[in-house]
Amino acid sequence: MKKFIEKLHFITHDIPKLTHIEQAQIACNAGAKWVQYRCLTKDDDELLKDIHAIAEICDDWGSTLIVTDHIHLNGKADIQGFHIEDFDANFVKLREKLGEAVTIGGSATTLAGLIRLAEEGADYAGFGPFYTTTTKPNNAALLGIAGYQQAMEALQGMQIDLPVLAVGGVTINDVDALMQTGIFGIAVSSAINQAEDMSAAYQAFYDRIR
Numbered sequence: 247m248k249k250f251i252e253k254l255h256f257i258t259h260d261i262p263k264l265t266h267i268e269q270a271q272i273a274c275n276a277g278a279k280w281v282q283y284r285c286l287t288k289d290d291d292e293l294l295k296d297i298h299a300i301a302e303i304c305d306d307w308g309s310t311l312i313v314t315d316h317i318h319l320n321g322k323a324d325i326q327g328f329h330i331e332d333f334d335a336n337f338v339k340l341r342e343k344l345g346e347a348v349t350i351g352g353s354a355t356t357l358a359g360l361i362r363l364a365e366e367g368a369d370y371a372g373f374g375p376f377y378t379t380t381t382k383p384n385n386a387a388l389l390g391i392a393g394y395q396q397a398m399e400a401l402q403g404m405q406i407d408l409p410v411l412a413v414g415g416v417t418i419n420d421v422d423a424l425m426q427t428g429i430f431g432i433a434v435s436s437a438i439n440q441a442e443d444m445s446a447a448y449q450a451f452y453d454r455i456r
Contacts, residue, residue, distance in 0.1 A: 247347070249327075249349045249369045250310075251369065251370045252280035252310060252431065253411075253430060253431030253432070253455050253456070254278070254280065254431055254432060254433075254434070254452055254455050255280045255312075255411060255413075255431065255433035256273045256278045256280065256282065256434060256435075256438060256439075257282040257284050257314075257433055257434065257435040258270055258281065258284055258285070258300075258439065259439060260285065260287055261436075261439055261440060265296075266285055266296050266300065267296060267299045267300055267303070269439050270283070270300040270303050270304070272444045272445055272448075273438070273439075273444070273445075274304065274306070274307040274309050275307075275445060276444070276445040276446075276452075277449065277452060278307070278309055278448060279307075279308065279309050279310065280309060280312065281300065281303075281304055281309055281310070281311055281312070282312040282313070282329055282433070283300055283311065283312070283313050283314065284314035284435070285314070286314070286315070290318075290319070293316060297311075297319065297323040297325065301323055301324040301325065304324075305324065310327070310349070311326050312328060312349065313328050313329070314328070314329050315328065315329075315331060316328070317330075317343070317344060326349055327349025327351065327369070328340075328349075328350055328351070329350075329351040329352070329372065330350065330351070331353050332353075333353060333354070333355070335352065336366065337350060337367055337368050338366050338367065341366075349369050349370075350367075350368055350369055351369055351370045351371065351372060352368040352370075353372045353373075353374075353413075354372070355373070355374065355387070355389075356386075357397045357400055357401075359371075359373075360397060360401065360406075360408060360410060361401075361404070361406065363408065364407075364408040368408070369409070370408065370409040370410070370430070371408055371409070371410050372411050372413040373389070373394070373397065373410050373411065373412060373413065374386075374389060374412060374413040374414030375388055375389065375415055376388065376389055376390065376394070376412050376414045376415050376420065376424070377390075377414060377415030377420070388414075389412075389414075391423050391424065391427060394410075394412060394424060394428075394429055395427040395428070397410070398427050398428035398429060399428070409430035409431065410430050411429065411430060411433045412424045412431075413432070413434075416433075416437060417437050418437065418447070418450050421451065422454065431455060432451065432455060434451055437451070438451065
């Protein structure tokens with residue numbers, strides 16, 4: 247089942263100045279059509295409280311709500327899909343568990359990881375890190391523009407149709423060059439939710455990606 251995937255993914259994060267709910271509200275007010283709730287610090291009751299509130303916001307604005315990991319919450323809230331950060335997750339089994347209607351995205355740091363996600367039926371891939379990031383630190387090599395260019399050319403050569411989003415330290419000044427590599431879109435967290443004017447930052451990314 248072919249899913250609709252938005253080109254700009256806004257990812258909430260634990261930050262001091264704004265709650266996840268506030269981040270989602272501001273982003274949706276600014277026109278966000280895809281909100282990924284990424285919270286790895288709360289228990290299930292707290293998660294569901296957030297998710298129910300964010301789901302209402304997304305419903306009001308016609309936005310897709312994706313939850314990072316926490317697949318055990320499927321069916322307990324109005325969640326359209328899950329983004330799985332485990333590089334070793336088996337997406338065939340995840341699909342069997344979650345069903346065809348649920349959007350499932352995965353993370354990759356290499357071309358081989360992208361190919362595996364495509365073969366196992368992921369609906370999209372977050373590919374990074376582009377640059378140094380504090381949102382989701384890892385030891386993977388930074389891809390840079392050349393890394394995306396090479397990966398997109400390889401996927402095209404293999405006729406693999408997988409929406410790939412650049413993620414990890416992307417700033418507004420990187421968008422034009424990244425989109426020219428052939429990637430599908432961009433996933434952003436800190437460049438938006440830690441901006442002085444979060445709404446203006448979201449709109450700037452949205453305008454550049456279009």
